[in-house]
Amino acid sequence: MQRYILSRIVQSLLILLGVLFIVFFMLQLTGDPVSLMVSRNASPEQMEMLREEMGFNRPILIQFGDFIGGALVGDFGMSLRHRQPAMELILERLPATVELAATALLIALLIGIPLGLLSGSNPGSFWDTLARGAGLVGQTIPNFWLALILIVVFSVELGWFPTFGRRTWDVFGMELPTKSVILPAFSLGLFTTGQLVRFTRSAVLEIKNEDYVRTAYSKGLKDNQIYLRHILRNASIPLISIVGVQFGYLLSGSIYIETIFSWPGIGNLLAEAIGNRDFALVQAIAFFASLVVVTLNLLTDIAYGLADPRIRYGD
Amino acid sequence: MSRILTVKNLVTRFYTFDGVVHALNGVSFHLDHGETLAIVGESGSGKSVTMMSLLHLLPMPPARIEEGEAVFEDDDGPIDLLKLSKPERRRVRGGKIGYIFQDALSALNPVMTVGRQVRESIMEHLSLDQKAARERTIQLLEHVGIPGAKSRYGNYPHQFSGGMRQRVMIAVAIACDPKIVIADEPTTALDVTVQAQIIELTKRIQDELGISVIWITHDLGVVAGIADRVLVMYAGSAVEISPVDRLYEHPQHPYTEGLLAALPRVGAKRGKRLASIKGSPPDLQEPPRHCQFAWRCPYNFDRCWASAPPLFEVGEGHYTKCYYDMDQERPR
Ligand SMILES: Nc1ncnc2c1ncn2[C@@H]1O[C@H](COP(=O)(O)OP(=O)(O)OP(=O)(O)O)[C@@H](O)[C@H]1O
Ligand code: SF4
Ligand SMILES: [Mg+2]
Numbered sequence: 001m002q003r004y005i006l007s008r009i010v011q012s013l014l015i016l017l018g019v020l021f022i023v024f025f026m027l028q029l030t031g032d033p034v035s036l037m038v039s040r041n042a043s044p045e046q047m048e049m050l051r052e053e054m055g056f057n058r059p060i061l062i063q064f065g066d067f068i069g070g071a072l073v074g075d076f077g078m079s080l081r082h083r084q085p086a087m088e089l090i091l092e093r094l095p096a097t098v099e100l101a102a103t104a105l106l107i108a109l110l111i112g113i114p115l116g117l118l119s120g121s122n123p124g125s126f127w128d129t130l131a132r133g134a135g136l137v138g139q140t141i142p143n144f145w146l147a148l149i150l151i152v153v154f155s156v157e158l159g160w161f162p163t164f165g166r167r168t169w170d171v172f173g174m175e176l177p178t179k180s181v182i183l184p185a186f187s188l189g190l191f192t193t194g195q196l197v198r199f200t201r202s203a204v205l206e207i208k209n210e211d212y213v214r215t216a217y218s219k220g221l222k223d224n225q226i227y228l229r230h231i232l233r234n235a236s237i238p239l240i241s242i243v244g245v246q247f248g249y250l251l252s253g254s255i256y257i258e259t260i261f262s263w264p265g266i267g268n269l270l271a272e273a274i275g276n277r278d279f280a281l282v283q284a285i286a287f288f289a290s291l292v293v294v295t296l297n298l299l300t301d302i303a304y305g306l307a308d309p310r311i312r313y314g315d
Numbered sequence: 316m317s318r319i320l321t322v323k324n325l326v327t328r329f330y331t332f333d334g335v336v337h338a339l340n341g342v343s344f345h346l347d348h349g350e351t352l353a354i355v356g357e358s359g360s361g362k363s364v365t366m367m368s369l370l371h372l373l374p375m376p377p378a379r380i381e382e383g384e385a386v387f388e389d390d391d392g393p394i395d396l397l398k399l400s401k402p403e404r405r406r407v408r409g410g411k412i413g414y415i416f417q418d419a420l421s422a423l424n425p426v427m428t429v430g431r432q433v434r435e436s437i438m439e440h441l442s443l444d445q446k447a448a449r450e451r452t453i454q455l456l457e458h459v460g461i462p463g464a465k466s467r468y469g470n471y472p473h474q475f476s477g478g479m480r481q482r483v484m485i486a487v488a489i490a491c492d493p494k495i496v497i498a499d500e501p502t503t504a505l506d507v508t509v510q511a512q513i514i515e516l517t518k519r520i521q522d523e524l525g526i527s528v529i530w531i532t533h534d535l536g537v538v539a540g541i542a543d544r545v546l547v548m549y550a551g552s553a554v555e556i557s558p559v560d561r562l563y564e565h566p567q568h569p570y571t572e573g574l575l576a577a578l579p580r581v582g583a584k585r586g587k588r589l590a591s592i593k594g595s596p597p598d599l600q601e602p603p604r605h606c607q608f609a610w611r612c613p614y615n616f617d618r619c620w621a622s623a624p625p626l627f628e629v630g631e632g633h634y635t636k637c638y639y640d641m642d643q644e645r646p647r
Binding site: 217225230310 | 367370372374404405406407408409410413414416418421422423424425426427435436439440471473474487
């Protein structure tokens with residue numbers, strides 16, 4: 001197990017290095033980065049000045065070395081627009097994105113797993129039909145479309161939720177979520193919900209036929225004991241990887257959902273940075289998102305190993 | 316000896332997409348207190364389906380128990396296992412009848428400690444609290460011969476050897492003092508020495524606890540050493556039932572005779588090929604209309620093709636489903 005964790009850590013670091021490489025050279029591939037940053041009628045002198053200021057006139061390897069060196073300490077340079085370090089901007093927006101992602105995941109778990117369990121345990125039943133429908137809809141409906149519908153119905157018509165923005169409830173310096181997160185989180189978690197329903201359902205259907213489930217029945221256990229203790233417990237191991245990967249995806253920020261709801265998170269920041277051709281910020285966000293995904297995948301793999309005694313006590 | 320279980324005319328079918336599988340076509344047998352009944356027969360003959368039908372352990376659908384009764388002598392009178400309510404069925408499973416499955420590696424939950432797998436059965440049937448149930452589990456594990464039972468309580472199945480896992484499986488089956496233990500080929504996955512140990516252990520436990528054992532195997536060689544009586548299954552029927560000595564000396568069904576002839580004998584001449592039964596068992600998708608052994612049987616004659624033979628009594632406690640009298644060498 002230790003060796004496994006170690007090799008996964010090394011692997012993750014290599015991936016991140018690769019990401020840095022891509023993030024850096026993507027900008028170079030565009031030819032002259034400065035020409036992308038300035039307005040079309042800028043004078044050559046202005047461009048030269050900017051080139052000087054950004055260090056683009058130095059040899060490329062030196063620039064890359066600088067970039068890596070900076071990245072290792074979280075320094076991706078200044079945002080052109082905000083005149084503020086890029087990383088600082090990201091960290092400012094992080095709480096909003098975490099709030100949104102965590103709520104989305106929570107909703108997905110609370111809906112997806114029970115529904116998947118109900119449907120897998122009674123295939124062909126009303127619950128099964130419902131769950132299969134929900135799974136399909138969740139995975140095929142575009143989340144921004146659902147977001148708009150939800151806004152029209154629940155915010156505009158019924159007035160239950162704000163139409164946009166994030167409101168928090170400050171208690172002793174902590175920013176606690178309010179109902180403003182519900183609609184964006186539901187829309188964002190839609191795909192994950194669908195995936196969890198479908199995955200839980202098929203895992204339950206498969207595990208139901210395992211020999212050890214028959215053994216559990218032969219002991220005279222009750223159905224709910226068998227489903228929770230034996231079937232769900234075994235299904236939870238592969239579920240861990242889905243949940244981990246999905247959380248990484250949710251956390252790296254959603255441009256659509258955050259923009260539609262004017263949610264002040266990282267996705268929103270990215271949309272803005274792209275619009276402003278704020279390259280330092282785009283690079284920083286791209287790297288940050290990869291960092292989140294890679295870290296979560298690593299943690300997922302470790303959790304997976306810990307949850308499965310065959311791996312935990314294996315070599 | 317008094318009866319503990321009487322099974323009559325058990326019919327189980329599987330309704331699959333490819334058609335109906337006639338897995339059991341009227342199986343009848345009984346079991347006495349404290350005895351060991353061996354069930355032998357080739358793969359697919361319905362040994363496991365018979366036993367799982369009794370405890371409702373088959374996947375339903377596709378399985379359906381169509382007919383029959385299975386009367387179990389409970390403490391307060393006889394009950395029909397096939398007509399129990401769900402709670403009654405749970406009381407019988409594990410509490411009255413313990414089940415040992417063939418492959419302990421797949422029959423034990425890989426992510427639950429062996430201790431908990433024994434304990435959960437105890438907590439279900441005996442009114443013990445967690446601590447007492449844990450104590451009992453450790454005693455049981457010691458009893459089935461697991462060294463260092465206390466420290467191995469928290470181990471997972473994959474941390475045990477095959478033989479030790481099967482011992483855990485036995486502990487699960489006997490955890491709540493059942494009246495009957497069904498052992499479904501408990502030793503086929505094990506090597507010969509371990510197999511002998513498991514047989515020895517089962518016999519010891521049976522003597523100590525006075526339980527009745529149904530021992531399923533397709534190895535007639537093992538049967539002689541453990542069973543009081545033998546039931547021979549073929550294509551979903553019990554074709555011969557007999558006390559064990561009589562069966563070896565005096566088989567009364569051509570299929571049994573074939574099985575015995577296929578046994579390697581001590582002192583058999585080297586190089587002499589073992590006889591094996593020619594042909595293959597019937598397609599279970601057809602309902603039986605005549606003797607299902609007819610096209611493999613050296614004695615078959617016209618009546619065998621006209622109807623399926625009923626059960627004939629041919630000696631004390633000895634029954635066969637065959638129209639041909641092998642002693643007299645003529646039809647009955
Ligand atoms: N789930 C199922 N669906 C369809 N048919 C089944 C199912 N389970 C068992 N059967 C059929 O029932 C018949 C009897 O199977 P059973 O498992 O009782 O055989 P067995 O005598 O225990 O054989 P083995 O020695 O291989 O364990 C087989 O022919 C099989 O095709
Ligand atoms: S009934 Fe006929 S075919 Fe069937 S086993 Fe007996 S002799 Fe053979
Ligand atoms: Mg079997």
